[in-house]
Amino acid sequence: MKQALIAVDIQNDFCPGGSLAVADGDKIIAPANRLIKLFEQKGYPVFFTRDWHPADHSSFNENGGAWPPHCVAGTQGALFHKDLIVPERSFVISKAVEKNSEAYSGFQGTDLSVRLRSLGINDLVVIGLATDYCVKSTVMDAIQEGFAVTVISDAVGAVNVQPDDGEKAMLEMQKAGAKTAASSDFVI
Ligand code: VGL
Ligand code: ZN
Numbered sequence: 001m002k003q004a005l006i007a008v009d010i011q012n013d014f015c016p017g018g019s020l021a022v023a024d025g026d027k028i029i030a031p032a033n034r035l036i037k038l039f040e041q042k043g044y045p046v047f048f049t050r051d052w053h054p055a056d057h058s059s060f061n062e063n064g065g066a067w068p069p070h071c072v073a074g075t076q077g078a079l080f081h082k083d084l085i086v087p088e089r090s091f092v093i094s095k096a097v098e099k100n101s102e103a104y105s106g107f108q109g110t111d112l113s114v115r116l117r118s119l120g121i122n123d124l125v126v127i128g129l130a131t132d133y134c135v136k137s138t139v140m141d142a143i144q145e146g147f148a149v150t151v152i153s154d155a156v157g158a159v160n161v162q163p164d165d166g167e168k169a170m171l172e173m174q175k176a177g178a179k180t181a182a183s184s185d186f187v188i
Pocket of ligand 2: 051053059070071096
C-alpha cells in the first residue's frame with residue numbers, strides 16, 4: 001500500500017474567527033502537523049485541498065446559496081491557518097473556483113485523482129475541515145474511486161449545523177468502508 005495524506009480545507013474561514021468557523025477547528029492543527037511531519041519525513045506525498053471561491057460564488061447567501069461568504073480566493077480567510085505546516089514539496093488543490101461550481105469534495109472538478117494515481121497511491125489518510133461537508137465528500141469520492149481511506153478522528157472537525165452532524169458523517173464514512181484511527185495511534 002502506498003499512502004498519501006489529504007488535508008482538507010484547513011483554512012482561516014473554517015477556524016475560530018473565520019466566517020464559517022468550525023468550533024475548535026484550530027484544535028486539529030497540532031495533530032494535523034504531527035501527521036504532516038510524519039509523512040514528509042517518510043517522503044510520502046501530502047496534499048492540501050482548499051476552498052477557493054470567486055467573490056460572487058453561488059454558495060454564498062447573497063447569491064441564494066447556503067453559506068455566508070467564505071474562502072474567497074486571495075483573501076485572508078482563504079489562507080491556510082498560520083500554524084499549519086505546509087511543506088515546500090506538498091501539493092495544493094484548489095476547488096470550487098468558479099461561480100457556479102460547488103465542490104465539497106477535493107476530487108470534484110480537480111486533478112486530485114489523476115495526481116494520486118500517477119504517484120501510485122492507493123491508500124489515503126484524511127484529516128481536516130469540515131467533517132460533515134468537505135471531509136465527508138472527499139472520503140466518499142475517494143472510496144468510490146477505489147482508494148483505501150483512513151479518517152483521523154481527532155484531526156477532523158465538524159460545522160454541526162445540527163449538533164450530531166459530525167458524528168453522523170463519521171458513521172456514514174465508516175459504513176462506506178473508511179477506517180478511523182486516532183492521530184496518536186497512527187504509525188507509518
Ligand atoms: C465547506 C461549506 C462550504 C467545507 C466548504 O470545507 O467543509 N463547507 N464550503
Ligand atoms: Zn465553500
